[in-house]
Amino acid sequence: MKPFQGIFGQEAAGALLFAAVESGRLAHAYLLAGPEGCGRLSMALDLAACMICPEEEAGFCGDCRHCSRIFSLSHPDVRLTIPRTAQTTPEEEAALLEARAADGVTPLRFPGNTGTGIGQIREIEARLSRKSFEGRGHVEIILDAHLMRREAANALLKTLEEPPEHTLLILTTSYLSGILPTVRSRAHCVRLGSLAPGLVEEVIARRTSLDPEAARELALAAGGSPGKALAMAARWEGEGENRAPGLLRLLAESRDQEKLLEAAGDLVRELGRDGLLSLCDDMACAVQDARRVLAGRAPIRPGVVSTGGFTDAFLAEVQENFFRCGVRLRANVSPAMALEAAMLSLGENGRE
Numbered sequence: 001m002k003p004f005q006g007i008f009g010q011e012a013a014g015a016l017l018f019a020a021v022e023s024g025r026l027a028h029a030y031l032l033a034g035p036e037g038c039g040r041l042s043m044a045l046d047l048a049a050c051m052i053c054p055e056e057e058a059g060f061c062g063d064c065r066h067c068s069r070i071f072s073l074s075h076p077d078v079r080l081t082i083p084r085t086a087q088t089t090p091e092e093e094a095a096l097l098e099a100r101a102a103d104g105v106t107p108l109r110f111p112g113n114t115g116t117g118i119g120q121i122r123e124i125e126a127r128l129s130r131k132s133f134e135g136r137g138h139v140e141i142i143l144d145a146h147l148m149r150r151e152a153a154n155a156l157l158k159t160l161e162e163p164p165e166h167t168l169l170i171l172t173t174s175y176l177s178g179i180l181p182t183v184r185s186r187a188h189c190v191r192l193g194s195l196a197p198g199l200v201e202e203v204i205a206r207r208t209s210l211d212p213e214a215a216r217e218l219a220l221a222a223g224g225s226p227g228k229a230l231a232m233a234a235r236w237e238g239e240g241e242n243r244a245p246g247l248l249r250l251l252a253e254s255r256d257q258e259k260l261l262e263a264a265g266d267l268v269r270e271l272g273r274d275g276l277l278s279l280c281d282d283m284a285c286a287v288q289d290a291r292r293v294l295a296g297r298a299p300i301r302p303g304v305v306s307t308g309g310f311t312d313a314f315l316a317e318v319q320e321n322f323f324r325c326g327v328r329l330r331a332n333v334s335p336a337m338a339l340e341a342a343m344l345s346l347g348e349n350g351r352e
Contacts, residue, residue, distance in 0.1 A: 001062045003046040007039040008203055009195040021050045022058040027188045029160050029169040033176045034192025037227025040172040048078045048139040051168050073101045076133040083114040083147040105230040111272030116148040121155045128164050137166030145171035146178030153180045160186035175331050194224025208233045214300045221284040232281045244282035264339045273335050280326035287319045
């Protein structure tokens, strides 16, 4: 099987990596940089399969037990390191990986102020110092590498400079400038890009039961990220609580900064970083629906967004503020600071 073909819209990055695979000149370390939900993990797993699968010389078969375990996130020699808090347990990590393997869209994030600590780097070093379980080498995938704490990043440098034989290190990031230059310089950087709304819409149509109009609106709200669109679609099709419409109404109606600060504090305590990232996505959907209502069209989610109190200027400002909030959250800015900035910096001219 030719690798990277199933990663929609990332043909240039896939061709670059396939050339290295085909020539037998894979580097020992790669840094996959691109927006959240663009296919970084899928590309990392394909790269891992190219190294581990014994059936194909320039690619992977997709059917052997090695490939099956890699793509189900359970291969003992292909390990994922996820930023976590001091309270994160191994059981929670295993449950998160199982959920992602089952649905393909669950974000590999934990709530709270997460980061990759030096203890996790020491765990990687310990694994690499031992013989691989299957005898085909080690692949270590470090997710959201911009969340590595400085001491952890510095500890990783030696491994990046002199990795053990038959070792492949893959770092992923949505915030390239948040990674130490010394780390960036020791890995081959491969950039992945956002997708045009039409391509994201095609992904949604293939993977969900949403009707074409809903898929189109969701693609616009997802900002070029298929992974984000699919996660948002899962919430649209589910029955989970959606706080975005209520928050949108609060922002339109309230000019009381103390009330807004109190609401922001409640949301931070209740949702944590991971929940706030989902809220930012839901706000993008709510804004899309509100704009449909203003244009005299029916909302995609009937009854979710009220018809009064919004102007297009206000909605555009909300959209921009919560997009920036998501960027700040992914860059490990304090959740309280990120959300307060989004809620308190709305101008008066956007409200009716």
